[in-house]
Amino acid sequence: MMNWLNHIxxxxxxLAAAAAQYKLLGATTSAPKDLPEHGVTVVFVGIPNTKIExxxxxxxxxxxxxFLEKNPAGGIHHICFEVAEIDETSAKLREIGVRILGDxxxxxxxxxxxxxxxxxKDFQGALIEFQQT
Amino acid sequence: MMNWLNHIxxxxxxLAAAAAQYKLLGATTSAPKDLPEHGVTVVFVGIPNTKIExxxxxxxxxxxxxFLEKNPAGGIHHICFEVAEIDETSAKLREIGVRILGDxxxxxxxxxxxxxxxxxKDFQGALIEFQQT
Numbered sequence: 001m002m003n004w005l006n007h008i009x010x011x012x013x014x015l016a017a018a019a020a021q022y023k024l025l026g027a028t029t030s031a032p033k034d035l036p037e038h039g040v041t042v043v044f045v046g047i048p049n050t051k052i053e054x055x056x057x058x059x060x061x062x063x064x065x066x067f068l069e070k071n072p073a074g075g076i077h078h079i080c081f082e083v084a085e086i087d088e089t090s091a092k093l094r095e096i097g098v099r100i101l102g103d104x105x106x107x108x109x110x111x112x113x114x115x116x117x118x119x120x121k122d123f124q125g126a127l128i129e130f131q132q133t
Numbered sequence: 134m135m136n137w138l139n140h141i142x143x144x145x146x147x148l149a150a151a152a153a154q155y156k157l158l159g160a161t162t163s164a165p166k167d168l169p170e171h172g173v174t175v176v177f178v179g180i181p182n183t184k185i186e187x188x189x190x191x192x193x194x195x196x197x198x199x200f201l202e203k204n205p206a207g208g209i210h211h212i213c214f215e216v217a218e219i220d221e222t223s224a225k226l227r228e229i230g231v232r233i234l235g236d237x238x239x240x241x242x243x244x245x246x247x248x249x250x251x252x253x254k255d256f257q258g259a260l261i262e263f264q265q266t
Contacts, residue, residue, distance in 0.1 A: 001159035005183050008141065008212055012257040021256070024229045025222075026134035047214070049182045050138050054257070074258030076209045079141055081180070089158075096157050123154070124145040124187070125207030 001089060006080040006111075006131055007044075007051045011064050013074050015056040019043045022052070038110050039063050053110075078117070078127035086114040086132040093130075098122040106132070134222060139213040139244075139264055140184045144197050146207050148189040152176045155185070171243050172196050186243075211250070211260035219247040219265040226263075231255040239265070 012018040019029045028046040035042060039062035045052035055077065057065045067077060083089040086106045093100060099119035109115030114132045145151040152162045161179035168175060172195035178185035188210065190198045200210060216222040219239045226233060232252035242248030247265045 002155070003181060005138075005141075005180050008138075010257055010259050018257045021229065021231070022135070025225065047138050048136060071258055073254055075253075076212065076259045079209065092158065096154060098154070120208075121206055124143060124147075124151045125204055126143050126209045 001083055001092060002081050002130075003084070003133070004082040005050050006082045006129075007053050008079050009053045009055055009077045009129075011067050011071070011074050011077045012054050012056055013068065013072060015041060015043055015054055018054045018074070019045070022054075027052075034058055035110050039065075040110070042110065078129050080115075080129035080131050082133045083130045084133060086116060086130060089130045090116055093118055134216055134225060135214050135263075136217070136266070137215040138183050139215045139262075140186050141212050142186045142188055142210045142262075144200050144204065144207050144210045145187050145189055146201065146205060148174060148176055148187055151187045151207070152178070155187075160185075167191055168243050172198075173243070175243065211262050213248075213262035213264050215266045216263045217266060219249060219263065222263045223249055226251055 015032055022045045023029050030044040032041050032043050039058050040055045041058045043054040055064055057068060099122050101117040101119055106114040106116045109131060116130055118128045120127045148165055155178045156162050163177040165174050165176050172191050173188045174191045176187040188197055190201060232255050234250040234252055239247040239249045242264055249263055251261045253260045
């Protein structure tokens with residue numbers, strides 16, 4: 001059920017500076033992409049076996065604004081696993097006592113695929129996203 | 134220079150419970166392994182393209198005891214990238230203004246390979262380990 005690690009998301013205070021740093025260390029970086037419907041601007045850092053998403057708040061009420069206030073230097077925000085069937089994952093998580101954030105229903109994520117986030121309190125303090133492949 | 138993502142390390146309050154949860158979601162998990170010289174007990178969670186290291190403090194003065202005190206529910210602790218030459222990485226990090234934790238010299242890590250950690254304050258708040266392949 002829990003397949004490929006799709007990405008690691010890192011919230012950063014300065015997207016250009018962060019991207020430049022990864023580039024200087026030899027990683028490939030994309031141009032910044034505004035995702036207004038998700039309240040974030042992202043830069044993808046390519047690593048051969050996965051990717052890193054550098055994220056910065058965009059607009060009012062960004063879902064990551066609070067994280068950056070609490071962690072002004074930035075920090076690792078979440079990790080995302082691919083799953084074959086998001087509804088099956090949702091059912092399994094509930095079955096093993098893991099709450100799902102929000103109204104509990106999968107949403108369309110930043111990659112236009114159904115996603116859900118498990119409650120960190122029910123997942124060893126780590127914010128885990130599941131994304132349907 | 135920055136190659137394969139070797140692992141994501143997650144500090145957990147209860148290693149057995151954490152391992153069981155990943156197993157219930159279909160991941161493979163190793164038996165717990167005590168690494169007294171590193172002050173941690175680890176369980177490896179296998180994901181096809183990388184691995185997760187679930188870590189719990191072991192013994193007195195564990196380097197992750199403070200993290201668990203600050204984050205009693207646990208949390209994502211660091212991510213580790215493989216590099217070809219740790220000395221080259223060390224020089225490059227200094228060159229771009231990134232401090233190295235400790236005395237600045239590579240150490241033998243939990244995988245018996247030379248590693249170093251970049252200072253999170255100089256790396257967007259994320260704790261990044263570099264491990265020589």
